[in-house]
Structures are given as C-alpha cells and as structure tokens.
Amino acid sequence: MNDYLSQVSALIIKHLESSPLTAQEQQELDAWLEASPQNKALFSRLTDPAYVREALQRMHSYNAEAGWQKIQYAYTNPTAVAPMQRSPQWKYWVAAATILVAIAGAALLYLYFPGKTTPIAATNVPQPAKDIPAPAVSKATITLQNGKRISVDSLSIGTNALQEKTAIQKTADGQIAYTGDEASNTEMHFNTLTNPRGSKVIQLTLNDGTKIWLNTESEIRYPVAFTSTSREVEMKGEAYFEVAKDAAKPFVVKSNGTAIQVTGTHFNVNAYMDEVSLNVSLLEGGVKVSKGSNTVTLMPGEQAQVNDNIKINAQADMEQVMAWKNGSFSFKGEDIYTTMRQLSRWYNVDIHFKEAVFEKFYGDISRDKNISSVLKMLETTGSVHFKTAGNMIEVYK
Structure with missing residues (x-):
C-alpha cells in the first residue's frame, strides 16, 4: 500500500477507535471523503455494525481464522481497543471494524480509485x-425447514421431497420448482437455496409461479408456500426475479436492510456486500424500494442505488445489468x-x-x-x- 493509502487507513482506524483526530488529520480525512462518492460509501460501510459483521463473516468463511481470533481477543480484552463509555457490543464491532480495515487495507481502499x-x-x-474452467455443474444446495441440506446436483429428475403439501421438483435442465396448492398448506415452512462461488446460475420457481435466477455466491430464503397476506423472501448476493402477478399479495424482497415491494414485475437485485451499493434494476412493471424512512418508486429502465440514501439512475444499462444471466x-x-x-x-x-x-x-x-x-x-x-x-x-x- 502506498504512503497516502496507509495514512487514510490509519485515519479510519483512529476514527473507529474514537481517538481524537488532530485538526490536520481531520482535514485529511475530510478531503478523502469529499474526493468521491465511493469514498463516502466505503467510510459509511466501515462504520456500520451490520456491514462489518457481514464482511467479517465472509472473510472468516474464506479461512481468515487468524483474523477472527484477533477479533475475539479484542472483544475479551478491553485494552485491545480505546476505552469508550458504550456497551460491550459497541466495543465488539468497533474492534471488528478496526481489524477489518487493517486486514482489508489496500483491497478496500484501492477499490475506489479512478483510472x-x-x-x-x-x-x-x-x-x-x-x-x-467456467462452472460446468450446479453446486447449489437446498436447506429444508428441519435443517437437512440437499445437493441440487444429486437430485433426480422429478419429485424429490415434500414440504408440508408442496413438492420439490427438479426439471430435466436442472431447474428447481415448488408445486402444490397453497391453500392446502397450513404452516409457514422455509427453505434456503444457496449457490456458492464457482457454481452455475440456478433457476428456482416458487409455489406461486414466481421465477428466480440466482447468481454465484448468492442465497435466497423463501416460504415453501405463501400462506400469509404477503409474499416475502430474503436474499444475499444477486438474483433476477420474474414475479407472478397477485395484487392481493405483494411480493417483498429483503436484503441488507432494504425492502423491494412489487405485485408482478421483472427486476434484478445486486446485493453483494463487497460492492459500492445495493442496486435494484427494473426491466418491466414497477417496484418500490425502501430503506429506513427513504422510499422511491422505479420506472422501467431505472436503477435504485442504495447506501445510506437511495439514488435513482434513470439511464441504467439493462443489457449490462442482465449480462450475468445471459x-x-x-x-x-x-x-x-x-x-x-x-x-x-x-x-x-x-x-x-x-x-x-x-x-x-x-x-x-x-x-x-x-x-x-x-x-x-x-x-x-x-x-x-x-x-x-x-x-x-x-x-x-
């Protein structure tokens, strides 16, 4: 890391530890923040406990055990971080964010430099x-309500399992489909489809007829059958939705503190934690995107870029957005x-x-x-x- 980036990293770490910055240090940090919206977005994420926790979980899953042990040490040893009159949980995520900056350093900061x-x-x-080679098979798994995990590639064509009165089927081209009468399901059971790194895109059809394409390193949690007055799913990573129309039951996608509500439409959600913003791109129909007290309504061809606030890109390139699916x-x-x-x-x-x-x-x-x-x-x-x-x-x- 060059000297300038080392200095910026040090200033961010000092800020996270609630150590007072000198006037010159504050001026340097402010100058970096004002240099680009991406810098502000990065700084906002590093001071967001939810993002830090998620990022550290990702790092830990990539065999970052040593870093995790350091975080645990910082949490159990108050001297590992600057004293603060705040809760132990606050101390934990500040220590975590500090270590995250130290570990990620160059990769996080270089990410936003123009060229x-x-x-x-x-x-x-x-x-x-x-x-x-490019992924040749699906490595996706389905986690059932009881915690049992099923490899999609190992499933035979046809009906493979029953959840309540809904059947899980695998088609000849590898798609997963849930079929059955929603009205006959009396309890809300959830399944989770996980598509890891290095795995082919997988298509999922929900019990209501909604079609979802799940990109690599992505996950979606959904009811086996929609028995309530709304249709809610939760996701991480990236997915494209073709939602079956049902005005009586709005379809809601939740991800990273953002809610996307529709009744029937086509849209893409890119919610990878290591990207600058969560992006919702609308191909047809209409969607409402909400985070906190902020809500926007998109028209076809528009994209919502979500950070602390929501910005609308009225000229989003949908061909580029959909390239992964195509x-x-x-x-x-x-x-x-x-x-x-x-x-x-x-x-x-x-x-x-x-x-x-x-x-x-x-x-x-x-x-x-x-x-x-x-x-x-x-x-x-x-x-x-x-x-x-x-x-x-x-x-x-």
Missing part, C-alpha cells in the same frame, strides 16, 4: 495447458477491482493485488470461457498482467 480507460480487444485467445461479463468502464470481484465469484479464485492498478475495461466476454482466456483479453489493454498459481490470481502492472 484510465482502455477497450478490451475482442479476440480469440488460445488457452494454456493449466487452466480454470451468459457474459459486460464491462463498461469497470475498474480492475470490480472486474476481478466478478471473476473471483464465478471461477472461485482468490485475487491478490501486488500493486495498485489504475485501469478500466470496456467489452463483453463469454462466461463460458476458461479463466485464462478472460485474463488474456484483459491483458490486451497493456496496462495489467496476471499470474496464476493454483486458485490464486496475482494482479500487477
């Missing part, structure tokens, strides 16, 4: 002998960090930045290609290079 733009050459690139990566000015996060999820690889790379990309690349072909295309810009070692991709100039 030059260079188009990707749309050429066919030969693949090297050692390679990481089998491609679509880059239209994305920086290297946004680009590599997409590759990391799809190919289940870890990314290590050897140094700051100021590069943006333009172009479309099939998600069916092996990762070497994608990296070679990115390298045609001439400003970024990659080295693959097992499941680790190193990025350097």
Whole structure:
C-alpha cells in the first residue's frame, strides 16, 4: 500500500477507535471523503455494525481464522481497543471494524480509485495447458425447514421431497420448482437455496409461479408456500426475479436492510456486500424500494442505488445489468477491482493485488470461457498482467 493509502487507513482506524483526530488529520480525512462518492460509501460501510459483521463473516468463511481470533481477543480484552463509555457490543464491532480495515487495507481502499480507460480487444485467445474452467455443474444446495441440506446436483429428475403439501421438483435442465396448492398448506415452512462461488446460475420457481435466477455466491430464503397476506423472501448476493402477478399479495424482497415491494414485475437485485451499493434494476412493471424512512418508486429502465440514501439512475444499462444471466461479463468502464470481484465469484479464485492498478475495461466476454482466456483479453489493454498459481490470481502492472 502506498504512503497516502496507509495514512487514510490509519485515519479510519483512529476514527473507529474514537481517538481524537488532530485538526490536520481531520482535514485529511475530510478531503478523502469529499474526493468521491465511493469514498463516502466505503467510510459509511466501515462504520456500520451490520456491514462489518457481514464482511467479517465472509472473510472468516474464506479461512481468515487468524483474523477472527484477533477479533475475539479484542472483544475479551478491553485494552485491545480505546476505552469508550458504550456497551460491550459497541466495543465488539468497533474492534471488528478496526481489524477489518487493517486486514482489508489496500483491497478496500484501492477499490475506489479512478483510472484510465482502455477497450478490451475482442479476440480469440488460445488457452494454456493449466487452466480454470467456467462452472460446468450446479453446486447449489437446498436447506429444508428441519435443517437437512440437499445437493441440487444429486437430485433426480422429478419429485424429490415434500414440504408440508408442496413438492420439490427438479426439471430435466436442472431447474428447481415448488408445486402444490397453497391453500392446502397450513404452516409457514422455509427453505434456503444457496449457490456458492464457482457454481452455475440456478433457476428456482416458487409455489406461486414466481421465477428466480440466482447468481454465484448468492442465497435466497423463501416460504415453501405463501400462506400469509404477503409474499416475502430474503436474499444475499444477486438474483433476477420474474414475479407472478397477485395484487392481493405483494411480493417483498429483503436484503441488507432494504425492502423491494412489487405485485408482478421483472427486476434484478445486486446485493453483494463487497460492492459500492445495493442496486435494484427494473426491466418491466414497477417496484418500490425502501430503506429506513427513504422510499422511491422505479420506472422501467431505472436503477435504485442504495447506501445510506437511495439514488435513482434513470439511464441504467439493462443489457449490462442482465449480462450475468445471459451468459457474459459486460464491462463498461469497470475498474480492475470490480472486474476481478466478478471473476473471483464465478471461477472461485482468490485475487491478490501486488500493486495498485489504475485501469478500466470496456467489452463483453463469454462466461463460458476458461479463466485464462478472460485474463488474456484483459491483458490486451497493456496496462495489467496476471499470474496464476493454483486458485490464486496475482494482479500487477
């Protein structure tokens, strides 16, 4: 990390510890915050207990055991953080956020730096002998009401299980569908569909006929049958919805403190925790997006960008939004960090930045290609290079 970014990290950590900043330090932190909306969004997330907790859970799941042990130590040893007249829970998340900044450092801060733009050459690139292929099978799992976990790939075609009076079926093309008479279900049972990194996109049809496409590293929790006056689901990651119309039962998607309400429409939700904002993109129909006291109504072609507030992008590129569902990566000015996060999820690889790379990309690349072909295309810009070692991709100039 260069000296400037090291200083910014130190200032954020000092702020989280409630240590007083000098006038010059406060001026430096304010200047960084005002430099871009992305900086403000990052700072807001690092001071949000819910985001810190979720991010640390993600880091822990990626074998960050040492970091987690440090957090536990900070929680059980008050001297690990600056004394504060606040609850133990407050001490916990401040310590957690402090360690998160220290661990994530360069990756979190470099993420938001602007750079030059260079188009990707749309050429066919030969693949090297050692390679990481695109996902060929579904690694998704269904967790039933009783906690039993079922691998979707292991299910046979046809009816596989009953929840209440609803059947779980697998179609010939690998889709999962819930079928049955909603009125015959007397209790609310929930299932969870989890699609991990390195897994194909999976399609789910709910009992009401709503269709959902779940991207990699995503999860959705839903009732087996909608027995109440509303239809509510919870999700993480990214999903595309084609909601069955039912004016009497609004359909509500909840994610990261945001609620999206519709009666029947098509929309995409990108709620990955490591992205700058939660984005709701409307293709047809209408949706209401709410967070706290803020509520907006979208028209087709608009996108709600949710942070502390909700901003509407009236000229969202829906082809780019839907590229993942349609089998491609679509880059239209994305920086290297946004680009590599997409590759990391799809190919289940870890990314290590050897140094700051100021590069943006333009172009479309099939998600069916092996990762070497994608990296070679990115390298045609001439400003970024990659080295693959097992499941680790190193990025350097």
